[in-house]
Amino acid sequence: MGEIEIVLKDALAPGMTRLEGYRAHGGYRALEKAIAMGPKEVQDEVTRSGLRGRGGAGFPTGRKWSFLPNDGRERWLVCNADEGEPGTFKDRYIIEKKPFMLIEGITIAAFAVGAHNAAIYCRGEFLEGIELLEAAIAEARSAGLLGKNILGSGFDLDLWVYRGAGAYICGEESALLESLEGKRGMPRLKPPFPAVAGVYGLPTVVNNVETLATVVAIIEGGAEWYASMGTERSPGTRVFSISGQVRRPGNHEFELGTPLSELIAAAGGLGEGRTLKAVIPGGGSAPILTPDQSDLPMDFESLAKVGSMAGSGGVIVLDDTTCMVRTSLRLLQFFAHESCGKCTPCREGTEWLRKILVRVETGHGREEDLGLLEDVSNNINGNTLCALGDASVGVLLSTLRAFADEYRAHITGGGCPLAPVASMSAAAAGPA
Amino acid sequence: MTADFEAEARALRERYPRGTTALIPILHLWQGKEGYVSQEGIERTARVMELPPAYVESVLTFYTLFRREPTGRYRIQVCKNLSCMLQGADETIAHLARRLGIEPGETTPDGLVTLEAVECLAACDEAPAAQVNFRWCPRLTPEAADRLIDALAQGDAEVVRRYG
Numbered sequence: 370m371g372e373i374e375i376v377l378k379d380a381l382a383p384g385m386t387r388l389e390g391y392r393a394h395g396g397y398r399a400l401e402k403a404i405a406m407g408p409k410e411v412q413d414e415v416t417r418s419g420l421r422g423r424g425g426a427g428f429p430t431g432r433k434w435s436f437l438p439n440d441g442r443e444r445w446l447v448c449n450a451d452e453g454e455p456g457t458f459k460d461r462y463i464i465e466k467k468p469f470m471l472i473e474g475i476t477i478a479a480f481a482v483g484a485h486n487a488a489i490y491c492r493g494e495f496l497e498g499i500e501l502l503e504a505a506i507a508e509a510r511s512a513g514l515l516g517k518n519i520l521g522s523g524f525d526l527d528l529w530v531y532r533g534a535g536a537y538i539c540g541e542e543s544a545l546l547e548s549l550e551g552k553r554g555m556p557r558l559k560p561p562f563p564a565v566a567g568v569y570g571l572p573t574v575v576n577n578v579e580t581l582a583t584v585v586a587i588i589e590g591g592a593e594w595y596a597s598m599g600t601e602r603s604p605g606t607r608v609f610s611i612s613g614q615v616r617r618p619g620n621h622e623f624e625l626g627t628p629l630s631e632l633i634a635a636a637g638g639l640g641e642g643r644t645l646k647a648v649i650p651g652g653g654s655a656p657i658l659t660p661d662q663s664d665l666p667m668d669f670e671s672l673a674k675v676g677s678m679a680g681s682g683g684v685i686v687l688d689d690t691t692c693m694v695r696t697s698l699r700l701l702q703f704f705a706h707e708s709c710g711k712c713t714p715c716r717e718g719t720e721w722l723r724k725i726l727v728r729v730e731t732g733h734g735r736e737e738d739l740g741l742l743e744d745v746s747n748n749i750n751g752n753t754l755c756a757l758g759d760a761s762v763g764v765l766l767s768t769l770r771a772f773a774d775e776y777r778a779h780i781t782g783g784g785c786p787l788a789p790v791a792s793m794s795a796a797a798a799g800p801a
Numbered sequence: 802m803t804a805d806f807e808a809e810a811r812a813l814r815e816r817y818p819r820g821t822t823a824l825i826p827i828l829h830l831w832q833g834k835e836g837y838v839s840q841e842g843i844e845r846t847a848r849v850m851e852l853p854p855a856y857v858e859s860v861l862t863f864y865t866l867f868r869r870e871p872t873g874r875y876r877i878q879v880c881k882n883l884s885c886m887l888q889g890a891d892e893t894i895a896h897l898a899r900r901l902g903i904e905p906g907e908t909t910p911d912g913l914v915t916l917e918a919v920e921c922l923a924a925c926d927e928a929p930a931a932q933v934n935f936r937w938c939p940r941l942t943p944e945a946a947d948r949l950i951d952a953l954a955q956g957d958a959e960v961v962r963r964y965g
């Protein structure tokens with residue numbers, strides 16, 4: 370177990386954002402190999418590698434591809450580059466440092482599933498990444514690596530970049546597809562799943578940026594090599610975005626199953642004299658871990674077993690100076706803002722949770738507020754069309770449990786024991 | 802501008818020919834020219850897309866990057882989400898608001914700057930993360946924010962090239 374660069378390999382090598390530089394570092398060997406193998410073999414290879422989606426849910430990629438119905442309809446591949454999960458910045462890094470690896474991965478995946486149309490849905494803030502991708506696509510097209518008859522294989526692929534316009538919910542795959550169709554980005558009722566009725570009602574595979582980039586490495590190195598890393602149920606490596614109260618925040622690629630403490634060490638550890646208070650291990654939606662769990666293996670099953678989740682791979686480190694009520698409040702402000710409003714429990718519940726947390730943090734909390742927070746959370750959990758509802762209460766419920774005393778101290782002591790109320794500006798508190 | 806818009810919007814419709822997919826790109830196109838999407842922007846977009854203006858407005862208002870009001874020449878977006886908050890984003894935002902004399906969401910009376918406090922920008926390793934006109938502006942501490950505003954106000958050549 371340890372730090373290994375596969376997706377991030379040569380990310381900082383000069384010329385990597387140009388086709389020539391990418392090829393000089395082995396780029397496009399995997400596509401040539403894939404074409405020689407044929408679609409079915411490529412799909413089998415990805416299935417045997419055990420690759421699990423890096424977008425959040427960890428769904429096996431080969432299995433997802435196999436769900437496309439064989440009914441003769443046109444198929445689409447959509448790359449999810451909406452990256453909005455708090456604490457996650459790996460997809461942006463891949464796009465900006467290795468745009469061709471993403472494009473090569475999309476080409477291989479589209480070849481494997483028989484899609485002749487693909488789109489990269491980028492969040493609107495990724496303007497610089499979008500410009501890089503557009504330039505890279507143009508270069509790939511002139512080199513015969515996209516467009517008609519790719520590398521003489523007879524396979525055609527048209528690839529668009531699409532710029533979103535600011536909405537976290539558009540990272541949820543069915544909302545993303547609505548947005549890609551030019552609509553308000555609200556999640557669809559499932560089933561039907563995108564494999565059956567995706568963009569324009571056509572069979573669609575939606576995969577995350579890192580998932581698709583990883584496909585390149587799997588085809589190049591082979592399924593056995595890839596599965597020899599990581600754990601049995603979480604094979605391979607994953608890019609972790611490590612941020613918060615560490616000395617050198619950044620992206621680090623580790624074998625899945627590497628202990629959390631190694632990730633924190635790779636990010637430079639905590640500040641001088643600080644001690645660990647909590648870690649959010651999989652983006653702002655993931656329930657917290659406490660210091661006694663710092664040796665927990667960072668893989669899908671270990672995190673699920675302790676009631677958290679691997680999620681987006683965003684690891685947010687919190688030290689002893691940080692208030693847990695303030696942490697929950699900040700995330701609830703986010704979820705209340707980003708709730709699309711379609712489901713009542715999420716739309717109303719996140720807003721009430723936010724209001725109650727403002728009250729507690731600013732010293733106006735009431736005795737019954739802790740029970741109320743729990744009760745409202747439980748009424749959101751499991752009662753919404755998409756996973757944003759559950760996501761919104763992950764940190765809140767886990768901190769209510771692990772830091773009950775700290776919440777209580779806010780109520781009995783009339784405010785935050787860690788940061789004077791004055792330090793929370795009106796803008797930070799938001800409307801009461 | 803109007804003639805350009807029509808031609809470029811039609812090109813976008815050809816690029817994204819299916820359904821109403823071209824709608825969001827065309828709204829980006831208008832906002833890129835005007836800085837925000839006015840009623841005229843809605844109506845012209847509706848005409849190119851052959852959609853009712855009310856439908857265009859319903860889509861427009863779903864997305865936070867589209868602004869409905871005149872916007873400064875430099876749109877500064879500072880992240881306020883958790884990882885940035887832990888690195889002092891609240892102080893940066895409060896400092897900018899004080900210095901510019903506006904609240905987040907507002908524009909300075911001279912039309913130079915619009916300040917916005919936004920959600921995670923996927924740049925948490927560069928906290929406090931920010932963008933100016935959608936170009937990265939990493940580690941925007943209060944001191945860095947002062948230098949940025951000075952440079953914008955003076956029309957510093959490098960800053961204009963980067964964020965212009």
Ligand SMILES: Cc1cc2nc3c(=O)[nH]c(=O)nc-3n(C[C@H](O)[C@H](O)[C@H](O)COP(=O)(O)O)c2cc1C
Pocket residue numbers: 421422423424425426427428430433449450451452453454537538539540541542543575576577578580581755756757760
């Ligand atoms: C509220 C919400 C936000 C999401 N945001 C993202 C995102 O920004 N990027 C992403 O790849 N997946 C995101 N997902 C997960 C997607 O719905 C989907 O599972 C994923 O893109 C599938 O790709 P994968 O199989 O390669 O992981 C989000 C899910 C939810 C419920």
Ligand code: FES
Pocket residue numbers: 455456457880881882883884885886920921922923924925926928930
């Ligand atoms: S929390 Fe600020 S960029 Fe992610």
